[in-house]
Amino acid sequence: MTSATKNFHLPLPERFYDELRSAAREAGHPATRFAQELMRVGLDEWHRTRRRQQIADYARQVAGSTEDLDPELERAGIKALAEDR
Numbered sequence: 187m188t189s190a191t192k193n194f195h196l197p198l199p200e201r202f203y204d205e206l207r208s209a210a211r212e213a214g215h216p217a218t219r220f221a222q223e224l225m226r227v228g229l230d231e232w233h234r235t236r237r238r239q240q241i242a243d244y245a246r247q248v249a250g251s252t253e254d255l256d257p258e259l260e261r262a263g264i265k266a267l268a269e270d271r
Contacts, residue, residue: 206220
């Protein structure tokens with residue numbers, strides 16, 4: 187089974203292009219593969235950051251509501267943290 191590949195035309199400023207090629211050469215990878223790996227890492231980080239933002243937004247929205255953390259569970263968590271000191 188082969189995976190479909192699509193091209194993505196991405197104009198780069200000459201200085202950035204040169205830096206990318208140089209880094210790829212230093213890493214011993216073809217520039218295209220090196221750029222793909224960097225984009226994968228960057229996109230994964232973007233997804234993690236976005237998910238944290240969504241969780242924080244949700245937590246702010248439900249703070250103090252019936253969907254907020256159970257008070258008994260919250261006290262138990264605080265107690266466990268205090269005991270770890």
